[in-house]
Amino acid sequence: AQSVTQLDSHVSVSEGTPVLLRCNYSSSYSPSLFWYVQHPNKGLQLLLKYTSAATLVKGINGFEAEFKKSETSFHLTKPSAHMSDAAEYFCVVSENYGQNFVFGPGTRLSVLP
């Protein structure tokens, strides 16, 4: 069975400093992994995805994530936070060719001026 752990329910950073949102997964097969972002009172938007190609994945708005199979991790990073990055971030795993998806509980990112 697949599962996702997001190690921090809330992360707070200052504008201009790096962002690190942690994600660990459990999967019986070679999974695909995603990060989605949800801004307040909005729907979800895909930031990036890993589907067994390059292990370092670049996404929108300067975000990137690295797939580390040995650590079963897929942490999301950004070199410099912007106020507009404040949102809820979800790590997602899928192991059956995109039929069902398991979301992590989410990490709320706050960006302080």
Next chain:
Amino acid sequence: EAQVTQNPRYLITVTGKKLTVTCSQNMNHEYMSWYRQDPGLGLRQIYYSMNVEVTDKGDVPEGYKVSRKEKRNFPLILESPSPNQTSLYFCASKRGSSYNEQFFGPGTRLTVL
């Protein structure tokens, strides 16, 4: 404009009164899915559909029904709603069975009294 629409956006009802939340997409996507979002739990998949007349259970299907008679529509039916189905519901769609991006609707906030 490519989009997933849900109706209603907000609904307050009483225990046992049957209701339907509609979902429609205009992108000719084969795959559609329903999720519920609860604080601290992220999104949990209720049902998904790989194509017309093909549906399958997600992780939390109890108390819900779906149908897929047309490619563009995927209604969620609560035959006898209970207070534990109070939640924020999202519909999503994507192309095919691979790891393509899911496009999410704006959400339906349901309260069952």
